[in-house]
Amino acid sequence: MDTMEWVRGSLDHCVKCTICETFCPVSNVTPLFPGPKYVGPQLERFRTDDGSPDASLDYCSGCGICTTVCPQGVKIAEINSQARAKMKARRGVPLRDRIIARPSAMGKVGTPLAPIANWFLKNRAFRWLVERTLRVHRKAPMPLFAGRTFQSWARRHPPLTTATKAVVYFHGCSANHFEPGVAQMAVAVLEHNGYRVIVPRQDCCGLPLQSNGLFDDARRYVRKLARNLEPYARRGYDIVATSTSCGLMLKREAREILDLEDDEDLRTVSAHMFDICEFLLNLHERGELRTDFRPLEMRVPYHAPCQQRGHGIGKPALELFDLIPGLEVVDSDVECCGVAGTYGLKTEKYDIAMEVGAPLFRQVTEVATDVAACDSETCRWQITKATGVPSVHPVELLYRAYGLA
Amino acid sequence: MSPDAVVIGAGLAGLTAGVRLAEAGVRTTLVAKGPGATHLAPATIDVLGYAPDLVERPAAALPSFAEERPDHPYARLSPETVAASADWLREHVPTLAYVGTIEENLLLPTAVGVPKPSAFVPEAMAAGDLRSGGRFVFAGLRALKDFYPAYLADNLSQAKLPTGVTVEARAVHLTDPGTEADVSPLGYARMFEDPEFRTVVAAELLPRLEPGESVGFPTVLGLKEHRATWLELQERLGRPAFEVPTLPPSVAGIRLFHDLRDAFVRAGGRFVIGSTAVGAGSKGGVVEHVVIQTAAARPTPVEARWFVLATGGFAEGAIFLDSYGEVHESVFGLAVSGVPAAGEPRFVPRYFDDQPMARAGIAVDERLRPVDAEGNVAFDNLFAAGAALGGAEPWRELSGNGLALASGFAVASGIVEGAS
Numbered sequence: 001m002d003t004m005e006w007v008r009g010s011l012d013h014c015v016k017c018t019i020c021e022t023f024c025p026v027s028n029v030t031p032l033f034p035g036p037k038y039v040g041p042q043l044e045r046f047r048t049d050d051g052s053p054d055a056s057l058d059y060c061s062g063c064g065i066c067t068t069v070c071p072q073g074v075k076i077a078e079i080n081s082q083a084r085a086k087m088k089a090r091r092g093v094p095l096r097d098r099i100i101a102r103p104s105a106m107g108k109v110g111t112p113l114a115p116i117a118n119w120f121l122k123n124r125a126f127r128w129l130v131e132r133t134l135r136v137h138r139k140a141p142m143p144l145f146a147g148r149t150f151q152s153w154a155r156r157h158p159p160l161t162t163a164t165k166a167v168v169y170f171h172g173c174s175a176n177h178f179e180p181g182v183a184q185m186a187v188a189v190l191e192h193n194g195y196r197v198i199v200p201r202q203d204c205c206g207l208p209l210q211s212n213g214l215f216d217d218a219r220r221y222v223r224k225l226a227r228n229l230e231p232y233a234r235r236g237y238d239i240v241a242t243s244t245s246c247g248l249m250l251k252r253e254a255r256e257i258l259d260l261e262d263d264e265d266l267r268t269v270s271a272h273m274f275d276i277c278e279f280l281l282n283l284h285e286r287g288e289l290r291t292d293f294r295p296l297e298m299r300v301p302y303h304a305p306c307q308q309r310g311h312g313i314g315k316p317a318l319e320l321f322d323l324i325p326g327l328e329v330v331d332s333d334v335e336c337c338g339v340a341g342t343y344g345l346k347t348e349k350y351d352i353a354m355e356v357g358a359p360l361f362r363q364v365t366e367v368a369t370d371v372a373a374c375d376s377e378t379c380r381w382q383i384t385k386a387t388g389v390p391s392v393h394p395v396e397l398l399y400r401a402y403g404l405a
Numbered sequence: 406m407s408p409d410a411v412v413i414g415a416g417l418a419g420l421t422a423g424v425r426l427a428e429a430g431v432r433t434t435l436v437a438k439g440p441g442a443t444h445l446a447p448a449t450i451d452v453l454g455y456a457p458d459l460v461e462r463p464a465a466a467l468p469s470f471a472e473e474r475p476d477h478p479y480a481r482l483s484p485e486t487v488a489a490s491a492d493w494l495r496e497h498v499p500t501l502a503y504v505g506t507i508e509e510n511l512l513l514p515t516a517v518g519v520p521k522p523s524a525f526v527p528e529a530m531a532a533g534d535l536r537s538g539g540r541f542v543f544a545g546l547r548a549l550k551d552f553y554p555a556y557l558a559d560n561l562s563q564a565k566l567p568t569g570v571t572v573e574a575r576a577v578h579l580t581d582p583g584t585e586a587d588v589s590p591l592g593y594a595r596m597f598e599d600p601e602f603r604t605v606v607a608a609e610l611l612p613r614l615e616p617g618e619s620v621g622f623p624t625v626l627g628l629k630e631h632r633a634t635w636l637e638l639q640e641r642l643g644r645p646a647f648e649v650p651t652l653p654p655s656v657a658g659i660r661l662f663h664d665l666r667d668a669f670v671r672a673g674g675r676f677v678i679g680s681t682a683v684g685a686g687s688k689g690g691v692v693e694h695v696v697i698q699t700a701a702a703r704p705t706p707v708e709a710r711w712f713v714l715a716t717g718g719f720a721e722g723a724i725f726l727d728s729y730g731e732v733h734e735s736v737f738g739l740a741v742s743g744v745p746a747a748g749e750p751r752f753v754p755r756y757f758d759d760q761p762m763a764r765a766g767i768a769v770d771e772r773l774r775p776v777d778a779e780g781n782v783a784f785d786n787l788f789a790a791g792a793a794l795g796g797a798e799p800w801r802e803l804s805g806n807g808l809a810l811a812s813g814f815a816v817a818s819g820i821v822e823g824a825s
Contacts, residue, residue, distance in 0.1 A: 018589070021589060034587075068679035070438075071438050073681070252700040252701070252702075270703075273701055309679060311700045312677065313680070314676060315676075
């Protein structure tokens with residue numbers, strides 16, 4: 001049976017318990033999305049090659065919480081992603097979705113032109129124009145180009161000569177073009193723990209294309225990436241990711257959503273993929289993590305993004321934070337920040353995304369003394385944009401506590 | 406640094422065992438595919454409601470009930486354990502502030518107007534107790550489907566109560582200013598946390614109330630701010646207000662889940678949801694690890710000293726019937742007891758008849774360790790709790806949450822005593 005069939009077939013396990021609906025961040029704020037159970041396992045039965053009975057499918061943000069919490073193992077989010085891709089293929093994918101789904105292509109254009117590109121991105125009139133023409137909301141969080149890629153930094157970065165072990169680092173597009181600092185800190189933390197960090201050439205994992213229903217393009221990207229990473233995985237290297245959503249794409253989503261269960265490269269890579277906090281906590285459990293942390297006297301709200309929870313590993317960042325003296329961390333119990341990758345950028349969905357995130361924004365504002373922590377880049381940008389509180393990857397707090405700054 | 410204990414399952418049994426273990430200083434990881442029946446069931450702790458006649462005094466009924474049913478989990482759980490577990494729950498779920506004793510059952514109205522026996526109930530449900538009769542008005546909400554106060558009230562007016570008293574019940578339908586056609590109990594629970602919404606509801610309701618009437622709402626009076634929401638509304642109405650369980654999702658159950666999950670995490674427990682326990686490894690009659698399937702395409706073994714199976718029964722897929730007619734337990738491959746012998750009927754045609762397969766489940770010893778058909782302990786360090794246990798028919802006995810709570814509690818006691 002191919003993947004699509006067993007993913008779709010999982011709907012027969014739905015017992016209509018509504019647990020997914022109690023967690024769905026979108027249907028809890030807007031009637032435009034009637035909920036994962038209704039749109040997923042229920043409506044899927046009525047979908048044919050000729051169409052879907054309900055366009056509300058488009059309002060699913062693809063956060064994946066429904067699948068994470070389903071006690072019966074129904075692949076609700078995956079069913080909805082596949083149905084949405086079919087619907088968009090029939091109706092046509094807007095130009096906007098084709099553009100915002102290609103962060104690495106944007107990065108290639110924007111990086112050499114960073115000062116000009118950033119001026120435009122910060123320019124209100126330009127954002128207004130983009131909203132009017134492309135329907136990307138003028139207030140939606142938009143990262144700025146770093147001007148220099150992490151790849152170019154990594155090529156010049158001397159390998160750790162004292163290393164006794166090595167690990168492969170998958171940095172993703174955002175660290176490459178927008179936040180190379182996150183990637184450099186990840187390298188420093190890994191090196192501090194005795195790892196030589198291998199940074200293979202890599203491009204986009206295809207996740208934004210997948211979320212925007214452009215499955216063929218997404219498959220091309222992720223297969224190519226898997227082909228590049230597979231030789232390391234095959235030789236037994238672990239691969240760590242700081243982008244928790246792209247890490248999840250390589251672990252599971254591409255296989256299940258894009259029908260790539262039989263892609264051997266992807267399966268091998270998945271077997272060796274670790275979220276960086278998962279990897280570091282595993283080190284700690286084996287007694288191999290350095291714990292020479294200096295005190296960080298601050299109170300930090302932590303938000304585990306939906307995609308982080310999709311890994312099914314608990315919240316390892318919290319246990320790492322526990323090792324840092326002085327650091328007080330308040331775990332957000334809010335389901336989602338709203339942005340869900342590119343969902344909250346879209347003009348027609350911006351208000352929904354902000355309402356989804358509102359309880360989180362209140363918590364962040366109340367709790368943070370300095371920064372907020374969150375594992376996913378788009379969620380960090382959303383939190384920062386909505387609250388004004390700088391949001392950092394958990395690895396940055398470890399980096400600071402190690403005194404590597 | 407692997408945990409001392411792994412609990413599999415996040416229903417009432419798993420959460421209870423997990424919180425107790427973590428609070429006793431046992432490093433505990435709780436792994437669950439998803440939340441359990443807390444989100445579906447009313448959150449009342451029904452200890453024993455029918456045996457098979459209506460039970461008014463569970464403490465008095467339990468000894469003979471257990472004696473007549475040596476395979477029933479209550480044959481392993483004394484009334485004292487059940488009572489102690491309820492005391493424990495009362496302390497750990499401040500949002501619900503359970504009331505009641507094991508000595509007597511309250512009789513609370515269900516959403517279809519049937520008086521239902523429960524020993525321990527959330528404080529906000531207690532004023533619905535029908536044992537002394539009285540006058541009740543049930544409030545329906547405009548966009549809440551599956552809660553029909555007129556149907557409820559009509560059935561309740563005709564219900565035969567054991568105490569011979571009568572209940573006067575009627576319905577009012579509220580028309581809140583919303584425009585949505587379909588709001589879930591959870592959606593209303595969030596709306597009720599808004600004081601302005603309560604003002605609107607109270608303003609509409611007050612002129613329609615008659616003296617001496619208590620007001621029954623569906624279980625929608627707030628989520629995290631439930632107590633404040635309920636108490637404030639009750640004060641505005643100037644009379645007892647209470648909640649009636651709804652069809653799923655169960656808002657009261659979600660409050661229960663939140664309090665226990667938070668207590669678990671506060672006590673240092675590791676809470677992993679969204680991963681499935683798919684197998685285990687053992688050596689010499691001792692479980693060494695369970696295998697967890699996370700998002701990555703690799704098995705993740707989790708080693709520990711003790712393991713608690715709280716995965717549920719047939720409904721949860723934890724016990725399943727394959728296409729060859731064989732019954733299996735999904736994680737440890739345990740023997741399932743109570744399965745009709747080959748050639749015997751497994752099911753009978755009418756749904757509510759006594760189903761031969763109904764009591765199938767895991768048989769356990771005095772310490773709640775799974776045993777095989779000969780009574781041999783499967784693994785020295787594996788315990789079972791909740792709906793996985795065989796020998797019970799919770800839906801007929803009204804014993805589900807009582808068994809889940811008491812067995813989760815007892816399993817943790819056994820582990821903690823064994824550890825010290």
